[in-house]
Amino acid sequence: MPHSPSYEVRKKLETLRNRFQDKTIREIDCLVASIFNASRNAEAVGELIAASQLLHRLAGSAGTMGFPRLGEQARKLEIALQPLADKVVLGADREQIRRQLTHMLAAGLESQIVGLGDLLGSAEPVSTGWHQPRAFETCAQPVLLIQEPDQELAQLISQGLSLYGYRLRSLGPQEDWPESMEDVELVMVRDTLLQDENAGWSERLHSVPAICFSEAHDFTTRYRLARFGVDACIDEPQDIPALADRVEQLLAEGLATLTGRVMIIDDDPELLEHYRLVLTSGGLEVRALDDPSRLLAELAEFRPDILFMDVQMGHYQGPVLARMLRFQAEWVSLPIIFFSSEEDRDLQLDVLARGGDDFVTKPVSDEFLLRTARIRCYRARQLGKLVSLDSLTGLLKHGLAKTELNREHARCIRSGHDSVVAMLDLDHFKRINDTYGHATGDTVIKALSNLLRHRLRNTDIIGRYGGEEFVVVLPECSLDKAVEVLEALSQDFARLVFNAGNEEFSVTFSAGVAALNAFASGEKAIEAADQALYQRKRAGRNGVTVAIEEPPCR
């Protein structure tokens, strides 16, 4: 028996579908009974309101649950019966409504209503079509694939990028690409190898971030490369820090579009669980909520990137909830996307005007739901980054880095684990700017930030503290280990070769480290790390100095 995550998910979706089927068979029986009841007895025409609500719900959910024909038929019947239900609500003459219903049943509605249950007979197979992020599928460590006919250059690039912690696999110019690209994180390929239009490049390159080494700047070549699926063109791949920067950006973009935090509110439990399964199996973090009254508490705790919500949930109306959320400044910019089976654009625009951001029309397919959620999360995060991340390096800005540092200080004092803070500063950086210009100086700053981001753990906190000064917090890490890691980083950084015109140069950095829990506050620990940094500067730079611990309070 296969036991992959997608198999598990498929089984769960099937179970949900069976549950939906059993419940809906019973609901359709009641629906048929109440419509016939209403056609026979004027006192019972009130039942048409619940009947049309049920048809509305089925129109929105049956397609997603694997019964698209049932969904379509429910929509037709909803449209037919809704005017009668509206008349009941408005208090029109009940006998007249009953007669109109009887007439409609005789004119063909009866067979359609009776036949509804038959549409539950065979479900479409559970789709497994949505793309799952690579990280969830494979165990092998991903590689960067390089195909560069100049073997010396290929070797230089492999060695340079391996300093950043990437694993490289170099292919000879005639060598075939691997059958499966599952373990390939990114490809780098020389433009001269991408000539043959019929060699299937488009298929391969569209499946993975791709950098092309190309000195051609003419429109025709660039257009061809873009059509093949190339994401970036680089004409001097020997400039390793610049290449590493592009690699880092493309990988970060790819990852960012696959992650996100989604909250969904819907009062239909099966549909809610279905959405949750689809989104979590696509790598998103999901909080599913069937009780709208818990919305504010759950939002504050989960802090989603986006919120999906149904338009009508029992007593609650989605647009009213959206308006209520906008009362609080912190939720003013939270993207809210409504699930709606309404095809009436005017009504949708009205809802948008009242606090929503977009609509997804039900029934929503799994693929569409996942893609919408990923794109929306990505955009929301990009906007969030503008506020909290440094634009040159993509690292945390000073204020946020300090907040995170204080949070980790509180955590390590509470739980007793070791954590470390380090201050890093580029050596003789003024000289770099003065000699090679500010733009080259920026490249050096970006190179160090890329190195830190790539070589440190995902859970480490990295911030740009000032111009050429960085702060790093290593949670759950001993002082000895931190010194070892930072020394290795400083040696590797010193080996990077930067290009400015025809000149090549290297840069070093100095670091001061302090054990976070040896100090009364994050602030004190950072001061101590700063002191240690300046001792290192005085002692000749290029290396790591440990701070003296705070004397215990008496």
Ligand SMILES: Nc1nc2c(ncn2[C@@H]2O[C@H](COP(=O)(O)OP(=O)(O)OP(=O)(O)O)[C@@H](O)[C@H]2O)c(=O)[nH]1
């Ligand atoms: N290119 C560039 N330079 C920056 C940026 N922010 C600060 N700087 C420059 O960084 C230099 C820092 O110089 P100093 O503080 O004198 O230190 P230093 O030359 O690195 O010398 P030591 O720290 O003693 O090794 C200044 O020239 C700043 O203008 C930036 O974003 N980009």
